[in-house]
Amino acid sequence: MTSEVADPAEAAVVAPSADPGFLQRHGTSIEYILIPGAALAAALVVFGIFVALFGKNPIDLYFYMYQGAFGTWFSWQNTLTRAAPLILTALCAALPAQLGLVIIGGEGALLIGALSATSMALAVPFAPPLVVQIAMAAAGMAGGGLWILLSGALRQYRGVNETISSLLLVYIALAILNHLVEGVMRDPASLNKPSTHEIGAANMIGTIPGTDVHWGLVFGLIAAVASYILIYHTTFGFAARVAGGNIRAAKIVGLSVGKLILTVCFIAGSCAGLAGMVEVAAVQGRTNANLAAGYGYTGILVAFLSRQNPLAVIPVAILLGGINASGGLLQRRLGLPDASVLVLQGIIFVFVLASDALYGRIGFLKSK
Structure with missing residues (x-):
């Protein structure tokens, strides 16, 4: 009778399903995927019930949502086009969250960034297109960055809650935009809808070759990757996360918390700009x-669903962009209002906020 001795190297390799401690060791990472996914699924179920009350088939709802978002190449292009600004506005909420700040003023920074970029383009009408585009990007980022920086400064120097100030600044930004567009910057030819003069076809940034998706998607992807590197692979990002975890401890070890707040707020606002x-x-x-x-408001939902992770913002923004893109098809095929997707976004936001209490409370994922 012979006995086989197992190779020690093979014995050391244990499949995750056979490793009783695998879930506990990686519980936090699993939670970050499982809980938001469950919240999203629950929101879709509730939205289906809501639609069924109006005599519509929830199965048809889910089918047309998929078709309108990802069913065809045209749908994909529409989804990616809508995802581009969502990635950037989500970063406006995700980056300050690393410091424990709840900034929800991305919509205002977007408006100020647009107004700044347009003003720059109109100020240099005879410059080469590339120069105009670079100047527009710089002006838009500076305008949006300074707008969110104002919320950070009010928090740091006057003790004003950044959530309230950033939200109120959205309405101020909208008022400024309307005042200028309907006043000194108005194009006399824009009769029905007041608008500024056009920046010129030569100054438009165009689309990615072979697609109808504009280059803004590439800008968003670069910004998300750069933000991830900044937060998780630099000493600045480490200091920001330390301050976000315990601001008193950060001050004790000599970190300049005020400088961190102002810098992160400016970077966040520049993304929305x-x-x-x-x-x-x-x-x-x-x-x-x-x-x-x-x-800007949808970007807040993207940031919450992605748990403020700049890389996770990308797929979540594409998902939410797809939901927005499906609104037109739902209106044509099911007779639902185009704004019905906003109801779904509201339900998702409620479930995401409610699911926050589940982190660290799922039994089989808790460390022993």
């Missing part, structure tokens, strides 16, 4: 009230 520039230079061609499309 860049989104405003992209909407002007790739979609609208001018500044008008159409820019207040709610991208």
Whole structure:
């Protein structure tokens, strides 16, 4: 009778399903995927019930939502186009969250960024297109950055709650935009909808070759990757996360918390300002009230669903962009209002907020 001795190297490799401690060791990472996914699924179920009350088949609802978002190449392009500003506005909420700040003023930074970019383009009408585009991007980022920086400064130096101040600044930004667009910056030819003069077809940033998706998507992807590197792979990002975890401890070890707050708020606002520039230079061609499309508010939902992770913002923004893109198809095929997707977004937001209490409370994922 012979006995086989197992190879020690093979014995050391244990499949995750056979490792009783795998779930406990990786519980936090699993939670970050499982809980938001469950919240999203529950919101879809509730939305289906809501639609069924109006005599519509929930199965048809889910089918047309998929078709309108990801079912065809045209749907994909529409989804990616809508995801581009969502990535940038989500970063406006995700980056300050690393410091424990709840900034929800991305919509205002987007509007100010769009207005700044348009003003720059109109100020240098005879410059080469590339120079104009770079100047527009710089102006949009500076305008949006300074707008969110104002919320951070009010928090740091006057003790004003940043959530309230950033939200109120959205309405101030909208008032400034309407005042200028309907006043000194108005194009006399824009009769029905007041608008600024066009920036010129030569100054538009165009689309990615072979697609109808504008270059704003690439800007968003670069910004998300750069933000991830900044937060998780630099000493600045480490200091920001330390201050976000315990601001008193950060001050004790000598970190300049005020400088961190102002810098992160400026970077966050510049992302939303860049989104405003992209909407002007790739979609609208001018500044008008159409820019207040709610991208800043949807970006908050993207940031919460992604748990403020800059890389996770990308797939979540694509998902939410797809939901927005499906609104037109739902209206044509099921007779639902185009704004019904806003109801779904509201339900998702409620479930995401409610699911926050589940982190660290799922039994089989808790460390022993």
